[in-house]
Every structure is written in C-alpha cells, then in structure tokens.
Amino acid sequence: MVNNHETIALEVRKLINSNVEIIYDEPLVYYGLNSLKLMQLIYRLENLFHFSFTDEELSGHNFSTVSSINETINKKKHDIIIDSSNNSLNQKEVIDNDKTLKRCVLRGGCDLRATHAFLSEAGLSITSELTYVSDDSVIIRNDHIEILNGAVSLSNDEKLMLIKHLPFYDEKIFSTVIFDNQDVVVLSLLRSYYAGLYRHKVNPYIVVPFGSYNTPFQDIENWDAWFNGNERTPATRTHIPLDKLNWFKENFEFIGAMSESIMKESLQVFREKIPGNTKLILVNGSETDVENGLIPERSKHYQFLNRAVQEIVNTLPNTFVVNINQYIQNREDLMDNIGHYKRHHYKSIARDIARFVHSNLHVNERDSNASYL
Incomplete structure (x- = not known):
C-alpha cells in the first residue's frame, strides 16, 4: 500500500502557509487547523486521491493527525479496490x-x-x-x-x-x-x-x-x-x-x-x-x-x-x-x-x-x- 503521509503533510503546510515540518503523530490543532480548515484539507485530499467521503464516513473518523488521516485514506483506497464492483456503476x-x-x-x-x-x-x-x-x-x-x-x-x-x-x-x-x-x-x-x-x-x-x-x-x-x-x-x-x-x-x-x-x-x-x-x-x-x-x-x-x-x-x-x-x-x-x-x-x-x-x-x-x- 502506498504511504500517503508526505502528500498529506504537504497539503497541511500549504493550508497553513508554512514550510514547517509536520510531525506525523502530532495533533493538527497545534498547526492551526480548526474544523473548517480540516474540512478544506479533506476536500483537497479527495481531489488528489480521486475519491469522495460521504458525510456518514467523515462523521465516524477523528482526523486529528497526519497519521490518522493517512490510515483512513489507505483504508478507503483498500475498500475501493476490494469492493469496486459495488462502489461503481456497471x-x-x-x-x-x-x-x-x-x-x-x-x-x-x-x-x-x-x-x-x-x-x-x-x-x-x-x-x-x-x-x-x-x-x-x-x-x-x-x-x-x-x-x-x-x-x-x-x-x-x-x-x-x-x-x-x-x-x-x-x-x-x-x-x-x-x-x-x-x-x-x-x-x-x-x-x-x-x-x-x-x-x-x-x-x-x-x-x-x-x-x-x-x-x-x-x-x-x-x-x-x-x-x-x-x-x-x-x-x-x-x-x-x-x-x-x-x-x-x-x-x-x-x-x-x-x-x-x-x-x-x-x-x-x-x-x-x-x-x-x-x-x-x-x-x-x-x-x-x-x-x-x-x-x-x-x-x-x-x-x-x-x-x-x-x-x-x-x-x-x-x-x-x-x-x-x-x-x-x-x-x-x-x-x-x-x-x-x-x-x-x-x-x-x-x-x-x-x-x-x-x-x-x-x-x-x-x-x-x-x-x-
């Protein structure tokens, strides 16, 4: 499975207009990512990784660190591959x-x-x-x-x-x-x-x-x-x-x-x-x-x-x-x-x-x- 954490960290840096190194497991709130900026980050990541979360899926996750986002995206990509016949139209x-x-x-x-x-x-x-x-x-x-x-x-x-x-x-x-x-x-x-x-x-x-x-x-x-x-x-x-x-x-x-x-x-x-x-x-x-x-x-x-x-x-x-x-x-x-x-x-x-x-x-x-x- 491809690791996405560097891509996610880069998008975080863009969002906060900073070149600071993003620590993998540090809470993103420390970098000024409130709920709205975090939502903006998720929108960007959806476009980058070519899929969309439903509201139900987003409400069930705690996107608090790059690590937690990376884990969720990897699982999402895995689910799409495993269940592609059910997640797309014939x-x-x-x-x-x-x-x-x-x-x-x-x-x-x-x-x-x-x-x-x-x-x-x-x-x-x-x-x-x-x-x-x-x-x-x-x-x-x-x-x-x-x-x-x-x-x-x-x-x-x-x-x-x-x-x-x-x-x-x-x-x-x-x-x-x-x-x-x-x-x-x-x-x-x-x-x-x-x-x-x-x-x-x-x-x-x-x-x-x-x-x-x-x-x-x-x-x-x-x-x-x-x-x-x-x-x-x-x-x-x-x-x-x-x-x-x-x-x-x-x-x-x-x-x-x-x-x-x-x-x-x-x-x-x-x-x-x-x-x-x-x-x-x-x-x-x-x-x-x-x-x-x-x-x-x-x-x-x-x-x-x-x-x-x-x-x-x-x-x-x-x-x-x-x-x-x-x-x-x-x-x-x-x-x-x-x-x-x-x-x-x-x-x-x-x-x-x-x-x-x-x-x-x-x-x-x-x-x-x-x-x-």
Whole structure:
C-alpha cells in the first residue's frame, strides 16, 4: 500500500502557509487547523486521491493527525479496490454502444459530492464545481440557481460588489464552465430549496441566497449562531467582520423562501442560458422529513418545489429530473437531516444520472413523464 503521509503533510503546510515540518503523530490543532480548515484539507485530499467521503464516513473518523488521516485514506483506497464492483456503476448497464466520454459538470453540495464517487464507470469526463471552503474558512455554497443565473446576468461591477461585501461570497463563487459547450450539466436543487432569498434594495434584480429560509438575516439574534459557532452547521463556524454583516443587513431585504413561481422562472432562464444541445439533469429534494428536523415541515416545502420543477421541466428542451423520492421514502433512508441520505442511495442517484446521460431521449420524442424516473 502506498504511504500517503508526505502528500498529506504537504497539503497541511500549504493550508497553513508554512514550510514547517509536520510531525506525523502530532495533533493538527497545534498547526492551526480548526474544523473548517480540516474540512478544506479533506476536500483537497479527495481531489488528489480521486475519491469522495460521504458525510456518514467523515462523521465516524477523528482526523486529528497526519497519521490518522493517512490510515483512513489507505483504508478507503483498500475498500475501493476490494469492493469496486459495488462502489461503481456497471458501465454496460447504463451505456449502450457509447464509447465516447461525455463532458459533464457537477454543481451541488454534499449530495453530488457523495454521488460523484459512484460515477467513475459512467462514461463521463467530470468537472466538479461543488461547494468548497474559502481561504477565509467559510464554506462557499455556489450551487444555488440564482448564483448561476447571476454568473451571466450580473455585470462585473455588480459581482465585485457582492464579492467584496458579502461574507459568504468569494472571488470564485461565480466561476463556472457550465455555460460552455458541455455535453451534460448535473445540478442539485437542494440549496435552491433550502436557502432564504434576499433582494437588493436599490437594484431589485440582484437576488442573493443565504442561510435557511426560516431564519431571516435581518433578525440580529441569528448572527451569533451563524457566524460565531453556535449553529450545528459547520459552514458558519468562523468569525465574520461586523461591518460585512451590517452591509448585508442594510442593503438587502428578506423576501422569503424559494417560491414555486420563482423556481419555474429561474429554471427557464437558466435553461435558456446553456447551449440547447447540453443535457440538463436536475436532482430534486426529499419529501421525507426527519423527526425533530431543523426546519419544521421542510418536506412539504420540498414537495411543492418538486412539483413546480417537474411542471417547468415538462416544457423545457433536453432537461430531466432525477426524482430521489422513488428510493428515499421513509426515515430509515435518511441520515441526520432531510438532505443527507444513506450511502446506497447515492449509487441510485448516480445510476439515474448515467441513464439520462446515455439515453436517446430528446425533447421532441419525450412524453410528459419521461423526465421523471
């Protein structure tokens, strides 16, 4: 088994911007790696070693030293080799005489990060544009439909204004190759379902997603939980300058959750912005909620949006929906919340993506139900 500890130590040094020698068994907290920087390190290592951890796998490990990370990665590589038939798709199952790798962009969060691991044999050349940790240790959630539409519709000055002032944007948030001539774009809709929407008070066509739709940013009582580490979501465990928080509060107004009408309009605009020959595959949200979930009745909200998505998709060219509710049907199919699924369901998502990619369905041949597996 190849020893990875030198590669891991090098990535640690890059992350802390130091040439200091990393001691193999010394706790990484001594080097300034808090939970967010450690998450950023894991993301880098996933890319280097060409696999992804699921949330379930990450929660079961203590990545406290280079030694512990090295041991976990070696085991992961070993498991992939031993169980490769179960950890990838059967290429013959989903590809019918199609030998050409199709260019595919994945844009999403933890759902597509976990799904990516199962797409290695799907006949795809994949570009991952998944959520990531910024240099300021903030998770950048770049997968909302409004961010993607803004990548094209906003002026450079408007983008720079948002990047400068918003604590949850960075210089890469609008970066994407989706609008190039791709064969396939896979977009998770979870963030679009979950986030609250905020409209600029002066330029109302500038819409920014943030947080969750049930906790308006204008309520200052929420700030400590979001930005100083009291919320369970690790994405916000960092210190944000107060002037940035005040700028967002003063310049934007809360307009609520994603509505069915806004979802339909946003998807239609997005479809018009990408080339007509690009297949657009949308992954929808679960309608099975977790008992005592963070947001009461979130499953009902997702149900309404799923219906709206399907209605608009039935009118759009070359656009398909992976309906996860065909296999996520009860509490046992979920992990800790409505957006985290048991591992084997990510394989099902990957299989459905691959089938859409290699199907011969086109808009003129598709009936009203063909897009909804």
